[in-house]
Amino acid sequence: MTNSNVMKGGAGTVLLVLSLLVMVAGFxxxxxxxxxxxxxxxxxSSNVPWGQPISTYLYFALAxxxxxxxxxxxxxxxxxxxxxxxxxxxxxxxxxxxxxxAVLAMELGHTFRMIWAIPFGMQIESAMFWMGVLYLLDLIxxxxxxxxxxxxxxxxxxxxxxxxxxxxxxxLASGNLALIFGMMSMRPFWFDGSLPIYFYLTGITSGMxxxxxxxxxxxxxxxxxxxxxxxxxxxxxxxVLFAALLGVTLLFILVRMVxxxxxxxxxxxxxxxxxxxxxxxxxLSLWGGLVLPFLLLLSRNLRVQPGVxxxxxxxxxxxxxxxxxxxxxxxxxxxxxxxxxxxDIVHYTPSAAEWSLTLMGAAMIFVLYxxxxxxxxxxxxPADITAPEPSGATAKVTA
Amino acid sequence: MAKWGMxxxxxxxxxxxxxxxxxxxxxxxxxxxxxxxxxYYSEGEYPSGQMKWLPRPCMQCEDPSCVxxxxxxxxxxxxxxxxxxxxxxxxxxxxxxxxxxxxxGVRFYADEKPLVEPDLKSIFPGENGQLWSPPYQGPDEDWxxxxxxxxxxxxxxxxxxxxxxxxxxEGVADLDEDDPELVEFVPACVRTCPPKARYxxxxxxxxxxxxxxxxxxxxxxLRDETGNRPQVYYLGAGAGVPAFQRRxxx
Ligand code: SF4
Ligand code: SF4
Numbered sequence: 001m002t003n004s005n006v007m008k009g010g011a012g013t014v015l016l017v018l019s020l021l022v023m024v025a026g027f028x029x030x031x032x033x034x035x036x037x038x039x040x041x042x043x044x045s046s047n048v049p050w051g052q053p054i055s056t057y058l059y060f061a062l063a064x065x066x067x068x069x070x071x072x073x074x075x076x077x078x079x080x081x082x083x084x085x086x087x088x089x090x091x092x093x094x095x096x097x098x099x100x101x102a103v104l105a106m107e108l109g110h111t112f113r114m115i116w117a118i119p120f121g122m123q124i125e126s127a128m129f130w131m132g133v134l135y136l137l138d139l140i141x142x143x144x145x146x147x148x149x150x151x152x153x154x155x156x157x158x159x160x161x162x163x164x165x166x167x168x169x170x171x172l173a174s175g176n177l178a179l180i181f182g183m184m185s186m187r188p189f190w191f192d193g194s195l196p197i198y199f200y201l202t203g204i205t206s207g208m209x210x211x212x213x214x215x216x217x218x219x220x221x222x223x224x225x226x227x228x229x230x231x232x233x234x235x236x237x238x239x240v241l242f243a244a245l246l247g248v249t250l251l252f253i254l255v256r257m258v259x260x261x262x263x264x265x266x267x268x269x270x271x272x273x274x275x276x277x278x279x280x281x282x283x284l285s286l287w288g289g290l291v292l293p294f295l296l297l298l299s300r301n302l303r304v305q306p307g308v309x310x311x312x313x314x315x316x317x318x319x320x321x322x323x324x325x326x327x328x329x330x331x332x333x334x335x336x337x338x339x340x341x342x343x344d345i346v347h348y349t350p351s352a353a354e355w356s357l358t359l360m361g362a363a364m365i366f367v368l369y370x371x372x373x374x375x376x377x378x379x380x381x382p383a384d385i386t387a388p389e390p391s392g393a394t395a396k397v398t399a
Numbered sequence: 400m401a402k403w404g405m406x407x408x409x410x411x412x413x414x415x416x417x418x419x420x421x422x423x424x425x426x427x428x429x430x431x432x433x434x435x436x437x438x439y440y441s442e443g444e445y446p447s448g449q450m451k452w453l454p455r456p457c458m459q460c461e462d463p464s465c466v467x468x469x470x471x472x473x474x475x476x477x478x479x480x481x482x483x484x485x486x487x488x489x490x491x492x493x494x495x496x497x498x499x500x501x502x503x504g505v506r507f508y509a510d511e512k513p514l515v516e517p518d519l520k521s522i523f524p525g526e527n528g529q530l531w532s533p534p535y536q537g538p539d540e541d542w543x544x545x546x547x548x549x550x551x552x553x554x555x556x557x558x559x560x561x562x563x564x565x566x567x568x569e570g571v572a573d574l575d576e577d578d579p580e581l582v583e584f585v586p587a588c589v590r591t592c593p594p595k596a597r598y599x600x601x602x603x604x605x606x607x608x609x610x611x612x613x614x615x616x617x618x619x620x621l622r623d624e625t626g627n628r629p630q631v632y633y634l635g636a637g638a639g640v641p642a643f644q645r646r647x648x649x
Contacts, residue, residue, distance in 0.1 A: 337640055
């Protein structure tokens with residue numbers, strides 16, 4: 001079974017080398033620009049302090065949380081049909097988070113200072129303090145859970161407890177991440193108590209896209225090469241869930257858009273009317289990156305096609321990346337109390353150094369992913385589910 | 400201990416920016432990174448069009464949102480220093496959350512593209528961790544309070560000229576630049592203001608002139624709906640922040 005995993009062979013090595021090159025180049029370019037120009041290498045400014053590196057971090061952190069939540073379907077809720085993706089989910093959640101953190105580390109003014117300043121400060125009023133605590137816990141639980149799965153411990157009491165703890169950790173970490181934005185009443189575009197729900201939904205959607213893409217990648221985009229239970233999941237329950245997730249994501253975006261456009265408040269209204277909805281990139285990403293895959297996955301015939309599934313995953317990558325970008329930047333484009341010094345919507349486009357961080361993060365995921373596929377059996381499942389089950393039993397929940 | 404407050408009389412302010420210049424000189428800020436600035440707003444159209452301006456230091460809020468969000472306590476409100484909000488440059492990690500959370504837009508990363516050309520950071524390259532090292536540097540440096548030349552990768556803001564104010568005699572009600580005994584302790588912007596539109600004193604002292612002015616002339620705080628409760632009050636017509644509106648480029 002594992003032999004059909006192309007990442008274990010030469011193709012994997014080629015991908016590893018290529019992504020390593022991109023990662024090193026991205027890191028090198030960003031590090032060089034930062035050492036030569038300081039943070040002037042970024043286009044983020046005092047008016048838009050959080051630019052693309054932050055939205056990239058957010059994108060990865062939430063994709064990781066999404067993968068963590070998907071892993072909970074088999075590992076916490078014991079939906080057996082999802083066992084074939086459980087281990088890969090946990091692994092991907094771990095490496096995507098690590099990559100996101102690497103991007104964040106390159107963005108901060110003093111990364112290493114954080115290591116002592118946050119724990120010694122104990123500023124429990126700050127959501128960012130909690131972000132540090134909760135994502136660290138999340139990371140530890142993911143690692144622990146993975147180590148259990150690696151030891152083929154799927155069902156012991158401890159494994160279950162770690163699963164539950166990790167699930168709660170993910171919910172708290174990503175919910176708190178939402179509140180970093182959602183609690184900012186001085187930034188009305190973000191100020192929204194339901195933001196954690198929006199982050200959960202969009203997070204699971206991007207996690208699902210990552211899961212589909214990397215699962216196919218492991219088998220050279222050939223579904224026939226996959227183990228039978230995995231094939232069954234990919235033709236059964238999973239694409240339906242993917243479609244449903246995209247549906248609720250779109251619903252949430254629509255509701256935010258309608259409320260925003262309805263509001264008279266310039267900090268919300270103008271962001272939608274004059275910034276987001278006038279951007280061709282946003283439209284492309286919304287229609288092409290979210291609506292199109294949703295429509296494709298709605299079709300009973302299309303959604304089971306491997307090509308369609310991979311295409312949808314890739315479209316959703318782009319769609320949600322843009323969604324995060326417009327969310328983060330959109331909250332800052334209306335100048336805060338600047339008078340005619342900033343007489344229009346603040347203009348921000350990422351610089352080459354900022355793009356290089358995004359590339360670095362993405363390439364890092366590929367590097368770690370190939371290593372993971374090479375050194376672990378990420379398609380591992382508990383012994384009892386490898387035997388074929390009659391179809392229709394795919395979503396069976398065991399107590 | 401005093402609770403330092405500032406009162407700015409908009410009926411007297413001419414919008415000349417002398418305060419902004421004085422602040423930049425006093426605190427060695429980079430051009431454009433104005434801890435103190437005057438904001439101009441043009442409102443309405445002929446025949447009722449108007450121009451207004453609002454000098455804007457850090458409001459040293461009583462309930463500062465910048466302090467609540469700072470994950471390291473680098474930003475802190477020092478009640479013992481008159482309620483001034485400081486940034487400890489030894490602790491700041493440059494996450495910029497405080498810049499997101501300050502409703503008054505008065506915090507500066509400065510480690511960014513130059514706001515004004517030529518780029519003084521390349522003309523006077525930074526040494527010893529400084530973001531730039533100009534030939535003249537103010538004598539006071541206190542990184543724990545964000546005083547001195549801003550280092551790389553941290554956030555800076557107005558300190559109410561703590562390095563001056565802190566040397567004032569204990570218990571003084573107002574720091575008035577017309578009083579030769581006190582003039583050296585007055586914040587640079589207040590001392591410079593040609594029409595004497597700015598006042599600085601102790602909001603906890605019932606005898607202070609700043610309290611009298613706020614009471615008698617109906618002082619208001621800007622954007623009070625944020626709940627941050629500034630320690631800076633404004634007098635006179637025009638003490639309100641117009642809503643943002645897009646303007647056509649002419
Ligand atoms: S004006 Fe801004 S920076 Fe100053 S104390 Fe208030 S919230 Fe903090
Ligand atoms: S940038 Fe510095 S002062 Fe501001 S919140 Fe972050 S650590 Fe605190």
